[in-house]
Amino acid sequence: MHKDQGKTGGVKGYLTKRRLYVVGCITLLCFSFGFVWNTYNDTWEFTSSKVSYIMSNNTQDLDDFHKVNLLSNHTCFLEDLLQVKLPRMIYTKPQILKPSRSDVLTMTPWFAPIVWEGTYNSEILNEQFRRRNVTVGLTVFAIKKYVVFLKKFLETAEMYFMVGHRVNYYIFTDRPEEVPEVVLKEGRNVVVLQVQNYPRWQEISMRRMELISNFSQRFINEVSYLVCVDVDMRFNDQVGVEILSNLFGTLHPGFYAAERQSFTYERRPASQAYVPSDEGDFYYAGGFFGGTVMEVYKLTKKCHEAIMMDKANGIEAIWQEESHLNKYFVYYKPTKILSPEYLWDDDMGRPEILKKRRFLAVRKNHAAIRNK
Amino acid sequence: MTREEYKNIAQACRSEIRKAKSHLELQLARDVKRNKKGFFRQADLDETFSVLPRRTDVLLMSPWLAPIVWEGTFNRDILNAQYRQKNSVVGVATFAVKKYVRFIEGFLGSANKFFLSGHRVNFYLFTDHPEKVPSMKLAPEKRLFIIPVQNYPRWQDISMNRMDIISSHIRSCWRYEVDYLYSMDIDVQLFEHIGVEIIDTLVGTISSWQYTEPRENNSYERRQESRAAIPSGEGDFYYAASFYGGSVSEVYKLTTACYKGIMEDRASGIEAKWHEESHLNKYLLYHKPTRLLSPEYYWDEELIRPRIVKVKRLSSVHKDLKEVRF
Numbered sequence: 284m285h286k287d288q289g290k291t292g293g294v295k296g297y298l299t300k301r302r303l304y305v306v307g308c309i310t311l312l313c314f315s316f317g318f319v320w321n322t323y324n325d326t327w328e329f330t331s332s333k334v335s336y337i338m339s340n341n342t343q344d345l346d347d348f349h350k351v352n353l354l355s356n357h358t359c360f361l362e363d364l365l366q367v368k369l370p371r372m373i374y375t376k377p378q379i380l381k382p383s384r385s386d387v388l389t390m391t392p393w394f395a396p397i398v399w400e401g402t403y404n405s406e407i408l409n410e411q412f413r414r415r416n417v418t419v420g421l422t423v424f425a426i427k428k429y430v431v432f433l434k435k436f437l438e439t440a441e442m443y444f445m446v447g448h449r450v451n452y453y454i455f456t457d458r459p460e461e462v463p464e465v466v467l468k469e470g471r472n473v474v475v476l477q478v479q480n481y482p483r484w485q486e487i488s489m490r491r492m493e494l495i496s497n498f499s500q501r502f503i504n505e506v507s508y509l510v511c512v513d514v515d516m517r518f519n520d521q522v523g524v525e526i527l528s529n530l531f532g533t534l535h536p537g538f539y540a541a542e543r544q545s546f547t548y549e550r551r552p553a554s555q556a557y558v559p560s561d562e563g564d565f566y567y568a569g570g571f572f573g574g575t576v577m578e579v580y581k582l583t584k585k586c587h588e589a590i591m592m593d594k595a596n597g598i599e600a601i602w603q604e605e606s607h608l609n610k611y612f613v614y615y616k617p618t619k620i621l622s623p624e625y626l627w628d629d630d631m632g633r634p635e636i637l638k639k640r641r642f643l644a645v646r647k648n649h650a651a652i653r654n655k
Numbered sequence: 656m657t658r659e660e661y662k663n664i665a666q667a668c669r670s671e672i673r674k675a676k677s678h679l680e681l682q683l684a685r686d687v688k689r690n691k692k693g694f695f696r697q698a699d700l701d702e703t704f705s706v707l708p709r710r711t712d713v714l715l716m717s718p719w720l721a722p723i724v725w726e727g728t729f730n731r732d733i734l735n736a737q738y739r740q741k742n743s744v745v746g747v748a749t750f751a752v753k754k755y756v757r758f759i760e761g762f763l764g765s766a767n768k769f770f771l772s773g774h775r776v777n778f779y780l781f782t783d784h785p786e787k788v789p790s791m792k793l794a795p796e797k798r799l800f801i802i803p804v805q806n807y808p809r810w811q812d813i814s815m816n817r818m819d820i821i822s823s824h825i826r827s828c829w830r831y832e833v834d835y836l837y838s839m840d841i842d843v844q845l846f847e848h849i850g851v852e853i854i855d856t857l858v859g860t861i862s863s864w865q866y867t868e869p870r871e872n873n874s875y876e877r878r879q880e881s882r883a884a885i886p887s888g889e890g891d892f893y894y895a896a897s898f899y900g901g902s903v904s905e906v907y908k909l910t911t912a913c914y915k916g917i918m919e920d921r922a923s924g925i926e927a928k929w930h931e932e933s934h935l936n937k938y939l940l941y942h943k944p945t946r947l948l949s950p951e952y953y954w955d956e957e958l959i960r961p962r963i964v965k966v967k968r969l970s971s972v973h974k975d976l977k978e979v980r981f
Contacts, residue, residue, distance in 0.1 A: 369941045373888055377718050378831040379866045392730035392738065394852070394946070404718035407943065411719065512923070525720065616733070619720075654882040 288309040295547070367414045374404055387636050391564065391620065395619065399622045400638040403525045409447065412524040418449040419527070420506035420576075422495055423514045425454060426480045428489045428652050431515045432645060437465040437473070439518035443641070448524065451506055455494055484653040488569075489590050489604045496583035503576040514569035514643070515652075520624075520641040521530065528619030530574035530582065532612050536623040536631055538566035549606040554598050555589035556606035563613050569605030571626045574618075581612055667822050713949070717891065723861070723947040726965045731850050735773075740853040744775045745854070746833035746903075748821050751782045751841045752806045752813050754979045758842045758972060760789050767793050769845035781820060797902075810980040814896075815917050815931045822910035823935050830903050837900030840971070842979075843953070847968040855946035857901040857909070859894040859939050863950035863958055866892065873910055876933040881925050882916035883933035885940060894939050896932035898953045898969065902944070912938050 342572055383389065383402045390396055394404075421444065425433050435453065445448065447467060449470040454462055457480040467473065481487050495511060502509055510529050535565055546566040548558035586607040593600060600606035624637060628644040656664075656979060708715070709727050716722055747766070760878040763778065770776060775796045782788060788801050804820065807813050835854055865873050873893045875885040890952050897965060900906055912933040920927060927933035954960065954970045 367942065369943065371886070371889060374718070377714060377891055378871045379714050379861065379892070380712070382708065382714050383716065383718075384709055385708060388708050390715050390722055390728060392728070393733045394729060396716055396720040398720070402716055402718075403720050407719045411943070487868065527965075594779075616737070 285622070298575070301502050324495065327530045340430065341432045344451050346624070360502065367411065369407070369410050369414070372406060372410065374406060378501045388620070391616075393616050395528075395616065395620055397619050397620045397622055398525050398625070399636075400624060408524050412527065415507075417508065417524070417527070418451060418506045419445050419524075420451045420453055420502055420509045422455065422509060422511045424451045424487070424491050424494075424640060425458075425462070425514045426478075427457065429514050430456060430458050431652075432516075432647075433461075434463040434465065435517050435645065436514055437463065441465065441468060441471070443518035443520060444522050446521070448551050453498070455491075459506055484601050491620075492583045492587040492590060492604050492607070496580055496587055499576055499580035499583070503580075506576060508573060509576050509579040511571075511572035511583075515645050515647055516570070516626075516642055518641065519643050520639045522625065522641050526573070526619070526621055526625065528574060528617070530578040530615070531572065531619040531621060532565075532567035532608070532617045533571040533621040533626045535566045535568040536627050537625050541566065546609075547602060547606075548609055549602075551598065553596060554606070555592050556600040556610045558610055558613055564616070565610050565612075565620065567605075567612050567617075567620075568626050569602065569608050571621065572608060582608070582615070585611055674742075683820065700895060710767050717943070717947060719943050721945050721947055721950055724952070725949045725963075726951060729852050731848075731852065734851045738774070738854060741834075743770055743834040743854070744777060744832065746777045746779060746829055746836040748779045748781070748817075748824070748836065748838045749841045750804070750813070750817055750820075751780060751784075751788075752804065753783065753810075755841050756782060756784050756787045757979075759787075760791070760977075761844050761972060762839075762841050763791050763793070763799070765845040767791070767797055769848050771850060772848060774851065779824070779829075780819075811926065811930050815914075817908045818914040818917065818931050818934075822907060822914055825903055825907040825910070830907070835900060836903050836906045837898065838896075838906070839853045839895040842967050842972050842974060843897065844972055847951075847966050849952065849968050853900070853946070853948060853952070855901060857905040857939075857942065857944045858899060858948060859892075859935075859944040860898040860948040860953045861950055862893045862895040862966075863953060863955045864893070865949055868893070874929055874933075875936055876927045876929070878925065880923060881927050881933070882919045883927040883937045885937055890936075890940060891943075892947065894930075894932075894936050894944075895953050896935045897971070898948065899935065909935070909938055909942070 384399050387399055388397055389399060389402050390548055407452045412517055421440065423433075423436065433454065439451075440452070446468075450472075452471070452473045453476060455476050455478045456462060456474060457478060459477050462473070462475050465473070476494075476498065481490060491511070495509070499509075510526070543652045544560055546558075546563055547555035548566070550560070551557060572582070574582070586604055589610070590600075590604065624639045624641050626642050627637065627640045630639070630644075634638075697746065713725055714723055715725065715728055722728075747770070749762065756855060759780065759782075763780075766778070772794070773796065776798070778793075779800045779802060780788065781802050783806040784806055785801050785803050791799070792797060802824075807816065817838065821836070825836065837853070837858075854882060871887065871889050873890055875890055875893070876883040878884055879885065879886075899909075901909070912932055916934045916937070917927075917931060950964055951966050951968050954964065954967045955974055956970045960967055
């Protein structure tokens with residue numbers, strides 16, 4: 284760059300401004316190139332959620348998420364779509380006149396499948412997810428004495444959870460040194476996240492919402508789907524990609540056949556989790572829910588905000604975060620629902636409709652293990 | 656106890672039960688008289704929260720968990736509420752070439768009334784006789800775009816080139832104008848509401864001709880030389896090319912892939928058994944649709960409607976094939 288002497292203003296002042304201007308332009312060009320390059324290389328689906336998450340980091344209003352999603356859908360480049368083509372597969376032809384299960388409801392009125400044994404073909408679903416290169420995150424909270432459940436939980440998860448797919452176990456604990464060493468299969472990792480504990484077990488349970496939403500910024504870069512479960516459980520049968528969807532909940536084993544009025548929704552209007560007696564579709568369990576990172580973030584954030592508002596008003600929902608989860612699902616309907624096969628307690632017996640018991644409660648002495 | 660005693664007791668029980676039942680029914684009738692709204696809520700309650708399936712005569716979900724849309728399985732109010740939040744626009748591509756222009760009025764008139772009523776729809780009507788399109792008054796949220804297109808001597812070519820035309824229009828302009836795109840035959844009429852239950856990422860309609868047939872009887876293309884060939888032992892359903900659609904990106908992928916197959920077949924001197932429908936079936940076998948429409952959504956009027964097809968929403972119009980195609 285030539286030194287322009289005596290043209291306008293002082294020599295030094297003119298050069299600095301011009302240089303700054305040029306440097307600024309180049310930086311801007313580099314940023315926009317980098318942005319375009321990244322969107323080009325990502326898949327259609329993941330791009331829109333990623334972009335909208337970053338862009339609406341500050342505006343946490345849910346409507347903005349929807350608007351931004353739509354915007355990014357419109358301007359995507361058609362040529363770079365990832366084609367998920369299945370290979371040749373041999374299986375029995377589905378029959379139009381033969382429903383897969385005639386003893387249970389297999390679909391909600393808003394087209395969310397209810398996953399029961401016999402309604403799906405694992406082979407097809409596994410292929411679809413494998414081709415989309417999906418990593419699943421499993422979040423579990425082992426606070427205070429609950430660390431004792433981790434060994435069985437992880438060992439059985441290795442046998443039955445998302446076998447053949449990539450899994451990250453996110454273990455939230457206040458005692459990281461007590462996390463057991465478990466032999467993991469290929470493509471599976473354990474990530475230990477140290478968090479604080481609280482004196483009351485109800486508080487620990489409710490704070491899970493806050494922690495999951497806070498850590499979503501990390502999760503979105505590592506996994507496509509999040510599955511949030513209780514730790515005092517063990518896997519007993521296949522829990523695979525048939526559960527994955529944008530937003531899914533599980534039917535509570537105690538209420539799948541109950542009437543609306545007997546659901547243990549929060550019934551006090553003073554609470555944010557209040558559900559009127561003539562509303563609500565199902566009673567969902569707080570111990571097994573999930574979806575894409577984006578949707579789980581929205582859910583956990585909303586629930587956490589509601590919990591804090593209740594705290595400020597001096598009220599605690601009857602079933603803690605489960606009440607808030609149920610309120611959320613009334614107005615933001617899940618896109619898939621898991622049958623009680625996916626969350627069962629053997630103390631409830633073995634009804635005819637339960638062909639498989641996949642995820643079971645582990646016996647514990649409530650008094651001994653809570654609040655310690 | 657003696658047989659007599661038992662009989663007396665059983666009779667007494669039965670009459671008591673009868674009395675109790677009639678008392679309950681009287682109560683219910685009185686409640687309805689007093690509070691109609693409460694009754695409907697009760698009815699709605701029974702409808703929604705039972706664990707029992709609404710329909711036990713048909714398959715409601717494919718093995719890859721894609722819903723199959725049948726009457727009585729969905730609640731349009733919930734779906735409408737969810738759909739309205741997205742502020743989407745739906746496009747419908749339809750072709751009226753040569754003598755098929757006579758079907759335009761029937762199609763547009765019935766679609767205006769029954770297709771996604773209350774929601775924004777852009778009808779893209781491709782025709783080689785734009786001057787023959789009758790002027791029609793459409794609902795405020797519906798728009799009609801008339802696009803001139805060339806015709807071909809063979810009706811099979813007209814049918815197959817639809818894939819190419821749709822693909823290129825998505826690429827050039829539709830991806831900015833609409834979120835979802837459906838391709839429909841023009842020689843149809845709607846008789847019942849078709850609403851947002853059809854909106855999903857990739858949607859195929861199960862053909863009214865072959866939904867009960869075993870695989871070997873489905874009219875897939877079987878000659879290995881064709882790009883549309885489906886080997887025996889494979890195939891889920893037979894899909895109708897008269898009504899399919901989905902998100903703009905998925906329909907783009909579908910039409911591009913199908914047209915590529917058609918061109919490759921042409922170069923090899925072979926034409927698939929059912930033209931672009933064969934290619935569509937091959938595509939949907941290896942790219943599973945995310946929602947399936949039952950034969951209610953495209954019923955061939957030549958067939959007698961069975962009991963499982965409770966509603967005829969969209970039906971082909973009676974025509975003399977020889978006269979109208981050539």
